[in-house]
Amino acid sequence: xxxxxxxxxxxxxxxxxxxxxxxxxxxxxxxxxxxxxxxxxxxxxxxxxxxxxxxxxxxxxxxxxxxxxxxxxxxxxxxxxxxxxxxxxxxxxxxxxxxxxxxxxxx
Amino acid sequence: xxxxxxxxxxxxxxxxxxxxxxxxxxxxxxxxxxxxxxxxxxxxxxxxxxxxxxxxxxxxxxxxxxxxxxxxxxxxxxxxxxxxxxxxxxxxxxxxxxxxxxxxxxxxxxxxxxxxxxxxxxxxxxxxxxxxxxxxxxxxxxxxxxxxxxxxxxxxxxxxxxxxxxxxxxxxxxxxxxxxxxxxxxxxxxxxxxxxxxxxxxxxxxxxxxxxxxxxxxxxxxxxxxxxxxxxxxxxxxxxxxxxxxxxxxxxxxxxxxxxxxxxxxxxxxxxxxxxxxxxxxxxxxxxxxxxxxxxxxxxxxxxxxxxxxxxxxxxxxxxxxxxxxxxxxxxxxxxxxxxxxxxxxxxxxxxxx
Numbered sequence: 001x002x003x004x005x006x007x008x009x010x011x012x013x014x015x016x017x018x019x020x021x022x023x024x025x026x027x028x029x030x031x032x033x034x035x036x037x038x039x040x041x042x043x044x045x046x047x048x049x050x051x052x053x054x055x056x057x058x059x060x061x062x063x064x065x066x067x068x069x070x071x072x073x074x075x076x077x078x079x080x081x082x083x084x085x086x087x088x089x090x091x092x093x094x095x096x097x098x099x100x101x102x103x104x105x106x107x
Numbered sequence: 108x109x110x111x112x113x114x115x116x117x118x119x120x121x122x123x124x125x126x127x128x129x130x131x132x133x134x135x136x137x138x139x140x141x142x143x144x145x146x147x148x149x150x151x152x153x154x155x156x157x158x159x160x161x162x163x164x165x166x167x168x169x170x171x172x173x174x175x176x177x178x179x180x181x182x183x184x185x186x187x188x189x190x191x192x193x194x195x196x197x198x199x200x201x202x203x204x205x206x207x208x209x210x211x212x213x214x215x216x217x218x219x220x221x222x223x224x225x226x227x228x229x230x231x232x233x234x235x236x237x238x239x240x241x242x243x244x245x246x247x248x249x250x251x252x253x254x255x256x257x258x259x260x261x262x263x264x265x266x267x268x269x270x271x272x273x274x275x276x277x278x279x280x281x282x283x284x285x286x287x288x289x290x291x292x293x294x295x296x297x298x299x300x301x302x303x304x305x306x307x308x309x310x311x312x313x314x315x316x317x318x319x320x321x322x323x324x325x326x327x328x329x330x331x332x333x334x335x336x337x338x339x340x341x342x343x344x345x346x347x348x349x350x351x352x353x354x355x356x357x358x359x360x361x362x363x364x365x366x367x368x369x370x371x372x373x374x375x376x377x378x379x380x381x382x383x384x385x386x387x388x389x390x391x392x393x394x395x396x397x398x399x400x401x402x403x404x405x406x407x408x409x410x411x412x413x414x415x416x417x418x419x420x421x422x423x424x425x426x427x428x429x430x431x432x433x434x435x436x437x438x439x440x441x442x443x444x445x446x447x448x449x450x451x452x453x454x455x456x457x458x459x460x461x
Contacts, residue, residue, distance in 0.1 A: 074326075077325070081318060085319050088315075
């Protein structure tokens with residue numbers, strides 16, 4: 001049983017870590033503000049969530065588990081809202097998203 | 108499991124290697140960020156980097172097992188000071204003025220002072236050395252006798268609030284003075300706005316900020332609850348008046364950012380905040396005076412109750428409460444004044460254009 005939990009937890013942690021790295025790559029590589037916050041928003045929520053679930057599987061006692069669950073809930077509330085507020089503020093201050101122009105196809 | 112880990116010398120070596128790696132990564136991040144802050148002209152980015160600097164320092168303190176300091180650094184350095192600086196640049200403008208002259212003299216002075224300081228550290232004991240004066244002077248007494256003399260598990264709190272109570276009193280007075288100074292410089296007249304006017308302004312923007320307002324409304328009670336937990340749990344775990352005050356203020360500031368300054372002023376009246384600023388310092392000082400009158404030294408809590416340990420508990424509880432009050436209300440006061448200035452200016456500009 002222990003080995004199953006350890007393996008599942010490792011999978012969650014690795015997946016979460018991978019998503020965080022893709023978020024970092026996304027910030028550097030994506031062309032405009034909105035795609036970049038998409039990269040951070042999605043991967044922060046999901047990546048951090050998966051890492052927290054991976055940690056939850058390894059907790060020594062219930063108190064730590066409760067703390068991790070609270071952190072997860074907070075992340076799930078705060079991250080998307082922060083991303084939303086950022087995007088809205090950008091849109092309101094006149095930053096228009098980079099749209100594919102009609103004569104430029106592909107890429 | 109833990110005892111097994113400590114018995115095995117090989118795992119200890121590996122742990123140290125990982126810790127060293129983490130230290131190197133964190134410290135090089137700190138250096139990079141410091142250079143980036145110096146080089147940048149965009150103040151918004153500088154403030155964000157300063158916040159990251161605070162958060163990274165906090166992580167560094169955690170790896171050094173100084174969780175109380177890390178907690179303070181995370182809440183003050185990464186949290187509230189970033190917020191206050193953002194409020195400031197929303198008034199002053201986003202970009203740094205370009206300097207035409209090249210201050211070579213300043214560079215030379217900084218270089219010489221820096222090298223002298225580094226030269227000075229050569230005489231200091233090695234990091235973590237058991238022979239260092241700090242390990243031999245009063246620290247062993249605090250560590251060995253804290254439990255029997257003060258009776259609370261968190262040694263940091265017993266050193267901060269009891270053994271070094273006078274120093275902490277000084278810190279609280281410094282914060283109080285800062286609050287009073289900001290208030291004296293930036294004092295704004297709180298205009299009595301009609302409630303209907305505030306409601307109108309809020310309702311007109313309600314749709315636009317709906318999601319943020321909804322989530323903020325849901326989270327603020329928990330933030331306040333967490334602040335109270337940090338305040339009263341400081342005897343048993345990391346935390347105490349400073350951190351709790353900052354977290355409490357952060358909740359109020361979040362409220363006033365999301366719902367508007369005038370709404371926040373209607374909920375938390377500024378005169379009461381000003382009163383609490385002084386009341387915290389007064390409470391701290393009074394505990395000292397009471398212990399003086401009861402026949403002890405200033406801030407000697409043993410005499411506060413028949414049982415010395417109970418007296419210590421009572422004294423620490425009261426002075427932490429004083430610290431929390433002052434810190435929270437000073438932060439709220441500073442934010443209210445900064446942001447009130449901005450509101451007034453916007454109002455004036457609005458009047459000029461129309």
